[in-house]
Amino acid sequence: MPFVTLLAAMIAAATPMTDRDMAAPGPQGPLKGSWTGPEGAKVPVVLMIPGSGPTDRDGNSPRGLKAASLRLLAEGLAAKGIASVRIDKRGMFASAGAVPDANQVTIDDYAADTRAWIAAIRAKTGAPCVWVLGHSEGGMVALDTAAARPADLCGIIAISTPGRPLGKVMRAQFHANPANAPLLADADRAIDALEAGRTIPAASLTPPLPMIFADAVQPFLINAFTKDPAKLAAAATKPLLIVQGEADLQVTVEDARTLKAAQSKATLVLLPGVNHVLKTVEGDSQGANIATYADPNLPIAPGVVTAVADFIMDHPAQ
16 A cells, blocks of 8 residues: 555544534625545645536536535545535525625635635634645636635645636537537627627527526626636646546546646646546447436546545645
8 A cells, every 4th residue: 555545544544534514704694615524633625616607515516417526526535534625606505695696706706715715724623724626617716716826725636627718618619519500600709709808798699698698697707718727827836736537528638738738847647538527437428428417326436536635645734
């Protein structure tokens, strides 16, 4: 057994395991989350930032996403002696009281909430620093948090995180599907406007684009489109782990390589057969891949837990 794995096992055996609610201060009400794993000032702690839209602390969404990726990752890390805090984003789920409207947020707001969570975790545990792990869009939030160079940040773990600005990602996704041909002119028009910092009447777009570019979410998209994950990665001064599944249908291996190219000191882990929701898939069937999004009983790919745990244990808090 490698030394770091043995050390993690010893920590897990020597400290009590807990699973409890936790809170941090939000703008107008508390932010809520769940602590999972051992406790103690010397236990590494990972703050998990969920992906885009109404995604909850477990990595699930009312839009049919039930893979429970973040909960399963938290349980896997706990078994290796690493604690974690999974959160509901500002204005959503148990954090609904933090702001009146969950749409009135930006990536900058989420980064501010991340800093509030780091402070709350350190106050509760006495940990010298906190790891921030972001999945998908959450990885961009994690990188944006790191750009402010907070001293109480241990490092960043970006999982399934785009390496390009969101506007470029969305444009590529629209153009990749031949069925979108009737929508492309309007999709490009909307993305061009938002990239330029302008809103566009959603009602002027071809259905179903008004749902994607709803008037209420356009201020968020304008702010998100200004973020370049590669530039944020280049500015990182703390340890950075990039984890990317090679069977991911939403974020590409090239995205991960772009982040790595921007930050030469980063560690890149590519996982064959692992998809966007961190499950192992067999073959190239898109239908089978998507089916895992709704299966909380399918275990998380073991390589994800191993990559994250080994990286954290190889970079002890200073």
